[in-house]
Amino acid sequence: MPTAPTIRYVRRADGLALAYWKLGRGPVLLHSPNVQLGHARSEWSVEGMRRWYQGLARSFTVVRYDHRGGGLSSRGHGPQSIEALVQDIELIVGAVASGPVALLGWITGGLPAIAYAARHPESVSNLVLYNSFAGDAAHGQKPRMSSLFRMAATDWEMFTESICQAALGWRNAEEARRWAAVARDATTQAEFLAFLEARRGWDVTPELGDVRAPTLVVYDPSNALAHEERSRELAARIPGARLLVGGDEGNPVGDGTLATIRAFVGPRLGDPGGLERLTPREREVLGLVARGATNAEIAERLSISLNTVTRHLTHIYTKTGTKRRAEAVRYALERGLGGA
Numbered sequence: 001m002p003t004a005p006t007i008r009y010v011r012r013a014d015g016l017a018l019a020y021w022k023l024g025r026g027p028v029l030l031h032s033p034n035v036q037l038g039h040a041r042s043e044w045s046v047e048g049m050r051r052w053y054q055g056l057a058r059s060f061t062v063v064r065y066d067h068r069g070g071g072l073s074s075r076g077h078g079p080q081s082i083e084a085l086v087q088d089i090e091l092i093v094g095a096v097a098s099g100p101v102a103l104l105g106w107i108t109g110g111l112p113a114i115a116y117a118a119r120h121p122e123s124v125s126n127l128v129l130y131n132s133f134a135g136d137a138a139h140g141q142k143p144r145m146s147s148l149f150r151m152a153a154t155d156w157e158m159f160t161e162s163i164c165q166a167a168l169g170w171r172n173a174e175e176a177r178r179w180a181a182v183a184r185d186a187t188t189q190a191e192f193l194a195f196l197e198a199r200r201g202w203d204v205t206p207e208l209g210d211v212r213a214p215t216l217v218v219y220d221p222s223n224a225l226a227h228e229e230r231s232r233e234l235a236a237r238i239p240g241a242r243l244l245v246g247g248d249e250g251n252p253v254g255d256g257t258l259a260t261i262r263a264f265v266g267p268r269l270g271d272p273g274g275l276e277r278l279t280p281r282e283r284e285v286l287g288l289v290a291r292g293a294t295n296a297e298i299a300e301r302l303s304i305s306l307n308t309v310t311r312h313l314t315h316i317y318t319k320t321g322t323k324r325r326a327e328a329v330r331y332a333l334e335r336g337l338g339g340a
Contacts, residue, residue: 002054004044005064007072010095018088019072020065020096024057027125028101029265030092031056031064032109035080036195037163039071039186040064046178055258056104060265063096067109069195071186079198085112086119093123100125102265103213107131107226111204114238118210126265126336127215127238131223133230134237135203140196145225149196156189166224208237214336215241216264218257240336266335275335277319283337285312289325290332 005021019040031053033040043049043064056062066073067088069080078084089112093101103124105113110132117124133139140149148166152159157180164179187195215238219231228245235243244260266275275283281302288298295309302309313328322328 002044002050004041007041010091012091014077015074016068016077016091017074018065018068018091020063020092022096023053023062023064024060026060027265028097029056029060029062030089030096030101030103031062032089032103032105032113033064033066033071034106035067035085035108035112035199036070036187036192037183038066038106038109039182040066041072042182042185046175046182048175052258056261059262060102061096063092063101065092066186067112069187069191075191080195081198082112082115082202082204086116089113089116090120097123102126102128104128104130104261105132108199110234111202114204114211114234115207117213117215118204118207121210121212124213127211127213128218128261128265129215129231129234130218131220131226131231132217132234133227134205134208134234136199136201137203138233139227139230140199142227148225152189152192152196156192157184160184163225168223205237208234209239211238211241214264216244216261217241218244218261221245263334264336275337278316282312282316282319285309286316286320286328286332287337289313289316290329290337 005023007019007021009017009019011017021040053062053064065088067080067085068074068077089103100123103113103117103126105111105128107130110129111134113127113129114132114134117127139145148159148163151162160180160183161176164183165173165176168176168179217231217235217238219228220226221228231243235241242264244257278286284302285298288301293301295306295313299306299309316328317323320328320331322331
């Protein structure tokens with residue numbers, strides 16, 4: 001098994017310490033994990049998750065951290081409210097990035113990711129939400145989840161085994177056992193029960209309309225604990241959000257899902273150029289092309305000559321590795337430029 005990335009820490013003046021690792025190179029993609037059940041080091045023993053991180057790291061500098069109260073991060077810094085978890089993201093972003101980051105919210109980690117994106121639009125280039133939801137009342141307090149959570153109070157080991165089996169769609173017992181071991185490394189029974197009480201107040205629904213980053217909502221139907229309705233709600237309420245259902249036949253770490261995320265977030269390593277290489281004027285031109293404007297319409301809109309438009313397009317094709325207008329349109333739309 002490949003060696004896990006080096007664990008690092010960022011610390012606050014009050015003693016709060018958040019554990020994180022970095023993998024890959026390129027633009028920063030910050031992975032906000034499943035709150036309380038994730039462990040930055042132990043997760044590396046799960047082959048599926050390891051392949052997921054390695055796949056992302058081929059295109060990005062992946063930063064995976066543990067929220068306060070779980071994994072390798074500090075305990076005892078108050079309840080895990082959305083406000084507190086947003087502060088965790090603020091602390092990590094301040095430590096690892098000098099500009100906007102792409103933010104990936106994994107299940108419960110999607111709620112603080114949504115709130116952070118809504119409150120810090122200048123700091124988030126793209127938002128990806130995997131099997132997430134907007135409020136605990138519409139997810140964690142429904143009958144299926146409630147019955148599992150009641151088990152957490154009576155039989156901790158059975159609970160961790162059961163919730164991980166359900167999350168994997170009951171299709172891989174050995175993988176589920178490894179995930180259950182990660183969960184028990186990440187938290188204790190008492191800590192998890194305190195977390196369940198704290199998350200009852202979670203609801204980022206009022207902030208969905210304030211998200212300005214291009215957003216991709218991924219729903220994996222093989223996860224028996226996920227709800228398509230919740231994912232569709234996110235996609236409907238976040239302006240301009242796209243919904244990806246199913247991925248690779250329910251495999252969240254499949255190449256197709258990874259490729260979709262790479263194309264959506266971009267720019268990718270290996271691209272002859274990304275949007276960051278375009279000048280502000282070239283981005284304007286590409287955005288108008290993606291909206292269907294002709295060269296003449298672009299010239300009139302930007303008060304420039306047709307020859308200048310053509311010259312900008314030549315530079316855009318070179319920098320983005322595209323060869324014709326249709327390819328440039330697709331390139332722009334995959335990166336959230338030029339949408340309605």
